[in-house]
Amino acid sequence: MTTVLISGSSVAGTALAYWLREQGMTPVVVERAPALRRGGQAIDVRGAALTVLRRMGLEDKAIALKNHSNGMSMLDREGNEIFRSEEFALSSGNLDSDDIEILREDLVDLMHEQNAGVEYLFGDSITAIHQETDGVTVEFEHAEPRRFDLVVGADGSHSNTRRLVFGAESQYSHHLGTYLSVFSEENYLGLDHWQTWFNDGVIGGAVMSVRDDSELRIYLGFGSEPIEYDYHDVQAQKQLVADHVTDFGWEVPGFIERMWKAEDFYFDSMAQIKMNTWSEGRVTLVGDAAHCAAPLSGQGTSLALVGAYILAYELGRTSDHSTAFARYERRMRPFVEINQALAQIDRQTVDPAESTRRTDEAKNAIDLDALID
Structure with a gap:
């Protein structure tokens, strides 16, 4: 059974753990914080991401926790x-x-409840990643070194995984x-x-x-x-x-x-995080670690949910991780690019109807059931 270490227990990491297990794999999540992080802003689940939430069986529960506004x-x-x-x-x-x-912590709590039995290493972080032909040996700040088939960085825009494998954040971050x-x-x-x-x-x-x-x-x-x-x-x-x-x-x-x-x-x-590739050998990135769109886009959560779903699905289709990673990137990149463009909208001056039109176009700009080989 394929073992996958996921760094980060927020939206992308928690969703990925769920979908990897659905594909018959064994996820392990490492999180620097001592427990699930609390607080954070109200986030939006839109378009294709609603379909992902529905397929997790969480849409109704999320609606029950929805933040209602009168204006x-x-x-x-x-x-x-x-x-x-x-x-x-x-x-x-x-x-x-x-x-x-919905509040970020509420969404993560809902998904975490679906992950009963998944191993979490709270209060720890990755210090080194050693890739070999048939696996990855990971060293931790506290836990003993362990070997995994794959490693996924879901640890946000300041990703430690990205730094260890791809280099300094300054190469990819655009203020x-x-x-x-x-x-x-x-x-x-x-x-x-x-x-x-x-x-x-x-x-x-x-x-x-x-x-x-x-x-x-x-x-x-x-x-x-x-x-x-x-x-x-x-x-x-x-x-x-x-x-x-x-x-x-x-x-x-x-x-x-x-x-x-x-x-x-x-x-x-x-x-925003912009990279030419999100994968290197047996390591890949998902969510903000790969392609942070910035909160100004209003689409970071949706990108994380959709990316986690597609990555797990592609890994389930083939035993060749390189092929799966390539398919994942081909499907996600156009979706990421149109949603990153939303962060350039000045929502305080643009006509609300135009802002809504562009958001509606972006949030559905991917076919979750399309196959790219």
Whole structure:
């Protein structure tokens, strides 16, 4: 039975573990965090990814956890309302669509429940990958070295697997000029299934109610050239946000005050990963590790779900991993490229109907049942 080590237990890694087991393989997941990561933003499952979720038997459960919104408003830096809509929201598009906006942690929890019996190595990470003709020997930070048939990096845009096999991140990361943070807070604003966005062209963000209005997700962002910072130093990242957005008006000073106490704070650049190939020998990449589209696209989760499904399916079709990896890339690349292009849309100035049209075109731009040999 083929053994596959998956690095990363977020959307791509958890979905891949499910589909590999469906194909009769034995997945093992290694995750740096001590448990499934909490927090994170509201994410969207759209188009072809809804089909993947349906085939996992999770569509109805995801709908039950869907984040419902009655609309949005846009404010300037003093808190004056520029416009509002009860039909459209920047985070999710048309409110009457079949898309599912769900918290990242809720989606991962649903998929993880489907993976009962899958081996997880929490609190550990890969330190070395040694490829041989008939397998891969992997060294870990804590666990003893182990041998696998294949290794898949599903460890995000700052992928450790990619660095070990393909080289420095700087070769593949393309900064889009923006940094974004997100964290949770109780709904002290009393938002009623509503999103409030604010922007002055350089500084911006949003606050939205989630979990049936019991919580908020607060987003703070700013435009900047690339900044050098430690991805693991959360306090330094919070300081970067405070330094850049502190002069913004409305409720933002209160957001910053609460940010310092947030335990699920996330911060990163809006950047895309672009690579000529996602595979090297017995190692391949999936999700953001291979082709991060940036949250600005609204399609990262869907790309991860679809990529995991196709990769597992292609591995199940043949005993030759090289052939499977090549088929996986041929099927996914056009889908990735059209969805990465969505991140270039200025959703705060473009007509909502045009934004929705382009998203609808992109989210269905793949045939999950097509065979490419």
